[in-house]
Amino acid sequence: MFMLTAVGFVKILRLMESQLRDLRRELNLLAEKDSGLAVRGGVRDVFGEDSATEDQPTTPWTRAVASGVELLRDPRYNKGTAFTEVERDNHYLRGLLPPAYISQDLQEKRVLANIRSYEDPLQKYIAMMDLSERNERLFFKLLIDNVEELLPVVYTPTVGEACQKYGSIFRRPHGLYISLKERGKVLDVLKNWPEKNVQIIVVTDGERILGLGDLGLQGMGIPIGKLALYVALGGLRPSLCLPVSIDVGTNNQKLLDDPYYIGLRQKRTTGEEYDALIHEFMLAAKQEYGEKVLIQFEDFANHNAFKLLAKYGRTHLVFNDDIQGTAAVALAGLVASLPLTGGTLADHRFLFLGAGEAGTGIAEIIATEISRKANIPLEEARRKIWLVDSKGLVVKSRWDSLQHFKRDYAHEHEECKTLLSAVQALKPTVLIGTSGQGSTFTKDVIETISSFNEKPLIFALSNPTSQSECTADQAYTWCKGKCIFASGSPFGPVTVDGKTYYSGQANNAYIFPGMGLGCIIAGVIRIHDDMFLKAAEALASLVTKEHLDKGLVYPPFQNIRKISAHIGAAVAAKAYELGLATRLPRPDDLLACAESCQYSPVYRPYR
Numbered sequence: 001m002f003m004l005t006a007v008g009f010v011k012i013l014r015l016m017e018s019q020l021r022d023l024r025r026e027l028n029l030l031a032e033k034d035s036g037l038a039v040r041g042g043v044r045d046v047f048g049e050d051s052a053t054e055d056q057p058t059t060p061w062t063r064a065v066a067s068g069v070e071l072l073r074d075p076r077y078n079k080g081t082a083f084t085e086v087e088r089d090n091h092y093l094r095g096l097l098p099p100a101y102i103s104q105d106l107q108e109k110r111v112l113a114n115i116r117s118y119e120d121p122l123q124k125y126i127a128m129m130d131l132s133e134r135n136e137r138l139f140f141k142l143l144i145d146n147v148e149e150l151l152p153v154v155y156t157p158t159v160g161e162a163c164q165k166y167g168s169i170f171r172r173p174h175g176l177y178i179s180l181k182e183r184g185k186v187l188d189v190l191k192n193w194p195e196k197n198v199q200i201i202v203v204t205d206g207e208r209i210l211g212l213g214d215l216g217l218q219g220m221g222i223p224i225g226k227l228a229l230y231v232a233l234g235g236l237r238p239s240l241c242l243p244v245s246i247d248v249g250t251n252n253q254k255l256l257d258d259p260y261y262i263g264l265r266q267k268r269t270t271g272e273e274y275d276a277l278i279h280e281f282m283l284a285a286k287q288e289y290g291e292k293v294l295i296q297f298e299d300f301a302n303h304n305a306f307k308l309l310a311k312y313g314r315t316h317l318v319f320n321d322d323i324q325g326t327a328a329v330a331l332a333g334l335v336a337s338l339p340l341t342g343g344t345l346a347d348h349r350f351l352f353l354g355a356g357e358a359g360t361g362i363a364e365i366i367a368t369e370i371s372r373k374a375n376i377p378l379e380e381a382r383r384k385i386w387l388v389d390s391k392g393l394v395v396k397s398r399w400d401s402l403q404h405f406k407r408d409y410a411h412e413h414e415e416c417k418t419l420l421s422a423v424q425a426l427k428p429t430v431l432i433g434t435s436g437q438g439s440t441f442t443k444d445v446i447e448t449i450s451s452f453n454e455k456p457l458i459f460a461l462s463n464p465t466s467q468s469e470c471t472a473d474q475a476y477t478w479c480k481g482k483c484i485f486a487s488g489s490p491f492g493p494v495t496v497d498g499k500t501y502y503s504g505q506a507n508n509a510y511i512f513p514g515m516g517l518g519c520i521i522a523g524v525i526r527i528h529d530d531m532f533l534k535a536a537e538a539l540a541s542l543v544t545k546e547h548l549d550k551g552l553v554y555p556p557f558q559n560i561r562k563i564s565a566h567i568g569a570a571v572a573a574k575a576y577e578l579g580l581a582t583r584l585p586r587p588d589d590l591l592a593c594a595e596s597c598q599y600s601p602v603y604r605p606y607r
């Protein structure tokens with residue numbers, strides 16, 4: 001006869017209890033995974049329970065989550081010391097946390113103080129990334145509430161240095177790495193990503209990271225940074241976002257020689273092998289996430305950027321941020337500055353230093369806007385725009401050797417070998433730098449352009465700060481305070497002869513978050529250039545007299561979530577007008593719809 005002692009009975013009970021606990025945890029995890037897959041109808045559901053309207057802290061969050069130490073280690077759900085007593089009991093957290101309860105606001109204060117205590121921007125970047133790996137909501141709350149202070153940390157200029165040193169500062173992997181080793185298995189790679197309802201992908205192949213050149217796989221910092229901005233600036237839910245770095249090798253010898261380099265140790269592959277990997281990725285993304293997944297191409301080199309946009313623009317929901325996003329932000333600044341310069345866009349003469357993605361992208365959007373507003377043919381509008389590349393002024397006589405994307409701007413003129421001689425010959429009213437080369441707007445150039453302009457417009461757009469064509473200080477000093485200045489990376493106010501001057505940040509970060517928001521609320525299936533024109537107009541319309549009085553041709557980033565909602569609504573409206581929006585019926589008030597959908601990073605109470 002089997003005799004059960006009291007000790008044995010207790011042991012069995014304990015065992016059952018622990019098995020039950022494991023089972024419960026497992027079920028919780030499964031429930032979480034399943035609910036991540038659920039897609040119901042209606043606009044708000046695109047954003048799930050995270051959208052502002054459903055995210056009232058007083059409403060308990062009903063989704064089951066992991067518990068115990070797994071909950072603390074999951075950055076999506078961890079709240080650290082902000083777990084309440086009841087939550088600590090219900091989710092097996094007793095003893096795993098110190099007894100104090102620290103609210104999210106207080107946690108935010110503490111983390112901000114820590115970040116401020118680091119002098120080195122790269123240390124701040126590492127601290128921010130560590131936070132995002134620990135506690136996603138606290139990371140986004142901190143970024144949203146302190147956007148002007150922290151944007152330069154998670155984005156340009158610091159992200160540039162982070163990419164350069166990515167291997168050395170590598171901790172936990174972020175995003176998805178697709179290398180030549182994954183050929184034939186890209187769909188499986190996408191299936192390994194934990195989120196199933198991805199709606200925005202930012203992808204780079206690392207060949208032209210900002211103005212820093214080929215950084216190979218280390219370019220991963222860029223998609224990560226851009227997607228953090230989709231959430232913080234645009235209000236998209238973090239789980240919708242997927243950063244991807246495609247590794248086809250690098251031609252950066254310094255990286256190939258670096259023992260800490262994290263990418264494939266080989267020269268870049270080109271031609272068929274390159275095209276095949278990208279194509280496999282594009283097909284797999286659509287297969288896994290559907291027709292409406294938005295794919296943003298970022299920091300590809302010119303030769304691939306134009307090709308990929310043309311190739312996939314018809315079959316996928318894609319845009320190139322460096323061509324189209326930068327174009328829209330530059331146009332917005334130019335339009336906004338018209339009350340300061342007088343006249344219309346058509347009255348200006350534009351000279352670009354840099355004739356790649358950004359330069360020709362901006363040129364084309366300006367020409368389109370002029371042609372529509374002044375009712376003149378596009379070719380005539382293009383004649384107001386001149387490009388200087390590494391060989392000098394782009395002119396007709398260079399036609400045969402010009403890359404196709406420069407040819408529309410190859411006008412009749414004698415050759416000018418330098419920027420200065422082009423400025424002297426053409427007398428532009430607007431000077432735009434998209435060269436990726438720092439210190440190229442020299443004192444001579446700026447003095448010359450201000451010698452024949454009351455208010456020259458000077459946009460030094462290359463990033464990060466080290467690659468800016470000139471600094472705000474140089475521009476205002478050399479033109480004696482006459483110019484309107486904007487730059488791709490931020491510059492603080494400068495004082496010249498006792499007067500303070502401000503400069504706007506003409507960065508595509510104003511545009512792409514709103515573009516993504518607009519695409520999602522309207523269920524857009526294809527991007528049309530007119531959506532970027534609308535985004536630019538919406539941004540320009542938010543520049544007030546008060547901003548202009550300070551010389552600012554962009555509204556401050558502080559209000560970026562509202563700005564993104566305006567841009568999103570404008571983009572969505574255009575998409576509906578063009579028949580490219582699939583979410584029906586069309587909401588009457590697109591702005592209210594965009595605002596109500598924005599993600600809130602405030603912690604949710606767990607049942």
Ligand SMILES: O=C([O-])CC(=O)C(=O)O
Pocket residue numbers: 156209210211299321322462463488507508
């Ligand atoms: O990332 C930025 O700051 C803007 C951008 O797209 C680039 O410079 O490539």
Ligand SMILES: [Mg+2]
Pocket residue numbers: 210298299321322
């Ligand atoms: Mg870029």
